[in-house]
Amino acid sequence: MAELRIAFVPGVTPDKWLDRWRERQPGVPVQATMHDIGDDPRGLLATGDADLVFMRFPDGVNPADGMTHVIPLYEELPVVCAPREHALELYDDEVPLEELAEETWLDLADYPPRVGGTAMALEVVGAGTGLVIVPQSVGRLYRRKDVVQKIVTGAPSTRIGVAWLKPVGDEPEDPRVEEFIGIVRGRRANSSRQPSVQERERSAAAQAQRRRQRGDQSAAGAPRPGRGKKGGGPGGKSSGGKRRGGPARGRR
Structure with a gap:
């Protein structure tokens, strides 16, 4: 999976979220870079230079727009x-x-x-x-x-939030971004809302379905137990009963 790129404004310390990402997603590298380009770095999303950005905005202001999702995180004094x-x-x-x-x-x-x-x-x-x-x-x-x-x-305070691009048309959400947002929201590693957990569950269900199908196929190809011809031998009647064609033994 491609590297996850995160940009943040000065003053943000995303280390705790990055550490959790590395613990849960060791196969997906993450790069976090501070950008002193003003409080709103969402232009980096539009240019493709970042997958998520931590931005700063005045407290009490809704910074969401038609292009991005924004989750407010915490207030700054x-x-x-x-x-x-x-x-x-x-x-x-x-x-x-x-x-x-x-x-x-x-x-x-x-x-x-x-x-x-x-x-x-x-x-x-x-x-x-x-x-x-x-x-x-x-x-x-x-x-x-x-x-x-x-x-x-008496001075206006600010707030930090995390922003990412909204999907265009019928495009799905980026699972890497959804996974990181879940970490920021505080979801546990085994939360069913995490894309990685959902993928594991789908994979496990698909494997179980394949095992069932193989079992059904094996059962269909096996010979069915049934009634043979009368008698204990494979091709005739039982040899029990009276014997014919030989001298009978009796008492003298």
Whole structure:
């Protein structure tokens, strides 16, 4: 079976799902690649560069469209990033967004992947140019010693989901994709909803059917037990009864 290709945005850690795939499907290789091409990498599905993608979208937004299935997975908390020795360090855990109204903010749109993306934006933050809000997982990925991060309340959160192409016309779903989606959903290895289990059950049923057919054919070709001619020999009457043609023995 062909290799399964997975793409994911920065901050996603798909290792647990990949490990389960390798345990259950050792004969099907899987390749997972991070793509810092923005939060919506579904273009990789359209070009055939990925079979599934883990994408990021605003919480509360339904990202499904006519081309792809999308399953929301988990919410990401937003964090505000500021340079060290900023007043942000005075907060224990969280900071309300309204208390940062007077701050200078960076726009992540000004830092596309070709100029370094979010990693470059955080480098600019560390230089004291401004603040930026990113998902907590992204902040952890690009953590810097010269940048402090705090969860910010009142800011929109994001959500991670997994997306794949819808079949065209009467085409069936890709069984590799269905198998991986089942793993992401938490299905057990022996779940009857997993394509691999369904295939094993079909194979076992087909083998049982072939065995029954061979048994029926063998039974049809075997000689049937029936009644022979009267008597104990293969070709005549029984030799029991009175003997003829010889002297009779009697008492003297």
